[in-house]
Amino acid sequence: MDRKDTFGQNIKxxxxxxxxxxxxxxxxxLVLVLFKIAPLLGLxxxxxxxxxxxxIFGSEFVGLENFKxxxxxxxxxxxxxxxxxxxFWTLVVSFPIPIVFALILEEVCFSKFKKFVQSVSFFPYFISVAVAVSILSSFVSPSDGIVNIILVKLGFGSINFMAEAAWFRPLYVLLHVWQNFGYSAIVYIAAIRGIDPTFYEASQMDGANRWQKMKFITLPCLIPMMITMFIINLGSxxxxxxxxxxxxxxxxxYSTSDVLQTYVYRMAFGSTGFPQYSLGTALSLIQSVIAFILVIATNAFSKKVSENGAF
Amino acid sequence: MKKKILSVLLCIMVVAGSLAGCSNNGGNSGNSEGTATKPAENTSAGSAAFSYTLPGKYMNWLQDLNYWEDMQKLSGVSVELVNGGENDDSYYQNIDLAVGSGKLTDALIVKQSQAAVYQAQGAFMDLKELINEYAPNIKAYIDANPDYASMITSTDGAIYGLAAQNPLYNNLTFYRSDMFEAAGITALPTTIDEFTDVLRKLKAYYGNETGYYPWVGRDSYLHYAENFGCIDYIDDQGKVHGIYNSSLGNGTGYDIYADGFRDMIEWYHTLYTEGLIDQEWVSGTSTEEDWQTKYLTGKGTICDDYFTRPTWFMSNAADNPDYKIEVMDLFKTNSGEAAHRYQKLVNTDRYLVIPEGNKNAVTVIKFLDWLFSKEGQEVMHYGIDGINTKKNADGTYEWIADFAVEAVKPVGEENIGIYQDRLTFPYPVDNQSYYESLDARVQSYCIDYFNKYSSYAKQIVYSEEQAEQRSNLMAKYQTQFNSEVLSFVKGETPINDDTWAKFLGNMENAGYSKINEVDQAAYDAMSK
Incomplete structure (x- = not known):
């Protein structure tokens, strides 16, 4: 009773x-509960x-049939x-590029140029995927794309990049990097600017050059942010x-571009069949569980090895 | 204190704002999602009215139809049109959501699979009793047309919807006659072999430097399966051959075990390697706009496409006085037999259904019955006497409006619309009136062509379980089929006995025979 009173008093x-x-x-x-947590019931x-x-309450329960x-x-x-x-290739290629870009950009002394480059690198993020793919198609078009014009001028044959299975992954990753590296770099640029300037002043007095400052001060200070970003990226x-x-x-x-999402999309919304939302949801749940395990495992591993983690 | 009150008020406003979107009063009460139009304002249409959800573009067509108001007056029923979505995919997904929410209009267009499944689950009415009681014209039509009846009736005898019908038409092969003349080609090809020779002559004359390909097109490139005898079909004994798709040439309906199928793939490989067919089109990287541009700018000479396309190209190439398009006959098979192309009578994407327990069901069915009546069919086929057509004393009709003018009118402008309204309501199709409504140029080649080479194919409808099974199998079969056939055509995989046997094995693993079994079982169930 006393405890309840104390709790009530604490609330007051x-x-x-x-x-x-x-x-x-x-x-x-409210937004969190209504739009993030409550929809989970839909699983x-x-x-x-x-x-x-x-x-949900009237449909036939089939247990693990969809997963099977x-x-x-x-x-x-x-x-x-x-x-x-x-x-994998998206993560491996796109993860380090914003870091390298941020490091190089922060070494540029001419501030107007720096701001200009940062703004330009940021713009593609706001271009819709449809437009971005159209731009890419135009660039690599076998008939009048600039890439093929250069290849032909250099004595190579024209390549229909969009019609070659082997080129699908590189083009996908390239487009991803182009659209996102400027936006992703903001986090690292902010982190670099948050580093205590006294570290650099001390290293200056010790005679460190710019390369050594980057290597021994900037990069180590960025590691917690890099780990956090890596874990976030791993989740998706x-x-x-x-x-x-x-x-x-x-x-x-198709042999390289057919992925789980496109396959389930065809199964769920096949033009001849009845929509199968359950299959799509089952796959999403499998993906989420795998991603969750990966994030937890990576976080634990990171904490064990470097004493840094996202949470 | 003032600051505190202001902060509290601000918080309350933010909470209220957050929840505003959760209100269920945002849409049309009693309607599915979408924008609605007013029913006929003229009260002479009668007090009977119902609301009708359909894809946005068909709603626009109806609103632009110059006898839409008259139709409502004559039938005595006002129809409130509701836009259910601008494109087909989003439209059918919206219908699923609307069915889930229970907010449905008095009538709506759905896919056959949605009509059959949701009716069995209790979402849509069984129309049988309504038709028997209030729709003598519909009943008479169903009784007289067992094929149509089988497409709208479930295995337990319920009528789950009324289906729209397609006029009889197909793709046909057309060519730039001015380019043929310049290349010195005087005789039209009558077989695939002769066609190949023509393609070679064109290629030799126009060259390859400017990205010229004799044969250009859009969508699936595997045409002329009927000439190789590898088309999907149902024989007289009721056996289903191939993956059955009523042979619409969209890349699914082929009998891969037919002798001619390998010949056809080898032929395409030849066309591809010799540059006789647009390589970007075959590879799947060409868009419809690319195709149109190529054909308008002389980078292609031959197409096998929708039958009104020659008129479209001629209209868009009006600034080129030499630009001429003609149509060639369907090629014979290489053994000299006549080939044939097929069309579906019932449009399985256009079923009109009525939600269970709907209070306006009788009004809807009476309006539909009027469409099936003599007067209604006259209006649907020939428009209004004196506006669209002039009825002669001998019972024939003379068209007043010019298709070529009407067809290019922009959305929002009133037009004769005969050629479009077939997708808006179910009613019996009349091919003669459909052909007559087209412009003289199209009529000059299409009527004879369709009479000679076109037929309605047998159609299959699937149970819920069959549709689900087939959909899952097709999701992987179609992709693997397209990918492996293309690999042969492009020469990435050589065509020999070993690779062909491997291909057939892969197709089996992808579910070829299982899909065929589903098709057979569905057809057998319909034929009982």
Whole structure:
């Protein structure tokens, strides 16, 4: 009883002292609960033969049938391999580029030029995927694309890049890097600017040159941020950009461009069949569980090795 | 204190704003998502009215139809049109959401699979009783047309919707006659071999330097399967051959075990390697705009495409007085037999359904019955006497409006619309009136062509389980088929006995025979 009173008193005290802050927190909490947490209940349809008409509570419960359908289908593993390879190369190539870009940009002394370059690198992020793919197609067009014009001038033959399965992954990664490196670099630029200037002053007095300052001060100070960003990126490793893939995909590139998302999209919204939302949800759940395990494992590993982690 | 009050008010406003989007009063009460138009303002249309959801572009067509108001007056029913989505994919997804939310209009267009499944689940009405009681014209039509009846009736006898019908038309092969003349080609090809020779002559004359290909096109490139005898079909004994798709040439309906299928792929390989067919089109990297540009600018001479396309190209090349397009006959098979192309009678993407328990169901069915009546069909086929057509004393019709003028009118401008309204309501198709409504140029070649080479194919509808199974199988089969066939055509995989056997094995693993079994089972169930 005493404890309850104490708890009640604490609440009252909290409301009296920080009531306004709690009130300000309510909108954010509501958005979190309504739009992030509550929709998770929809995952239940992955265990059902879902019908829009019958709803979540009226649809037939099928247990793990949808998961079994996905996991026992040999084609799933073909597209899973494509998905992982695409995500792997995207991560491997696109992760270090913003760091290198931020490091180089921060070494530029002419501030107007620095701002200009940063702004220009930032713009592609706001271009829609459809436009970005169109730009890429124009650049690599076999008939009048600038890339092929240069190749022909250099004595090489023209290549229909968009119709070569082997070129799908490099082009996808290239487009991803072009669209995102400027935006991703902002985080690192902010982190670099947050480094205590006394570190640099001390190294200056010790006679360090710019390379040594970058190597022994900037980079080590960026490691916690790099780890955090790496773990965040790892969380979305299986989530390739389906819009980009669909726009770049054609029958010539199916062997490398058919990924889990496109496969399930065809199964779920096949033109001849009835929509199968349950299959799509089951696959999303599998992807989320794998991503969650990866994030937790990487975070634990990072903490063990470098004493840094995202959480 | 003032600051504190202001802060509290601000927080309340933010909370209220956050929740505003959760209100369910945002849409049309009782309607599916979308924008609605007013029903006919003239009250002479009668007090009966219903709301009708359909894809946006068809709604625009109806609104632009110059007898839309008259149709409502004559039928005595006002129709409130509701835009359910601008493109087909989003439209059908919106319908799923609307079915889930229970906010449906009095009538709506859905896919056959949605009609059958949702009716069985209780979302849509079984129309059988309504038709028996209130729609004598529809009943008479269904009784007289068992093929149509089988496409709208479930295995337990329920009528789950009324389907729109397609006029009889196909793709046809057309060519730039001015380019033929310049290249010295005087005789039109009548077989695939002769066609190949013509392509070679054109290539030799126009060269390759400017990106010229004799044969250009869009979408799937595997045409002329009918000439190689590897088309999907259902024989007289009811056996389904190939992956059945009613032979619409969209890359799914082929019998890969037919002798001619390998010949066809080898032929395409020849065309590809010799540059006789647009390589970007075959590779899947060419868009419809690319195709149009090529054909308008002389980078292509021959197309096998939609039958009104010659008129479209001629209209868009009006500044080139030499630009001439003619149509060639469908090639014979290499053994000298006549080939044939097929069309679906029932449009499986256009089923009109009525939600279960709808209070305006009788009004909807009476309006549809009027469309099936003699008066309604006259209006749907020939428009209004004195506006679209003039009815002669002998019962024939004379068209007043010119298709060539009407067809290019922009959205929002009133037009005769005969050629478009077939996608808006279900009613019996009349090919003669459809052909007559087209411009003289199209009529000059299409009527004879379709009479000689076109037929309606047998159609299959699937149960919910079959549709699900087929959809899952097609999701991998189609991709693997397209990918491996293309690899042969481009020469990435050589065509020999070993690689062909491997290809057939891969197609089996991808589900070829299983899909065929589903098709067979569905057809057998319909034929009982």
């Amino acid at each position: 005290k909290e409301i009296k002292n920080c009531g306004l802050l709690w009130l300000m927190l309510i909108p954010g909490l 239940a349809i992955s265990f059902e033969n879902y019908s829009s008409f019958k709803g 359908t996905i996991l026992t289908d040999p084609y799933t593993w073909i597209v899973a391999k494509n998905t992982i390879l695409l995500a 490793i299986l989530s390739v950009d389906i819009n980009k893939v669909l726009l770049m995909q054609n029958p010539s590139t």
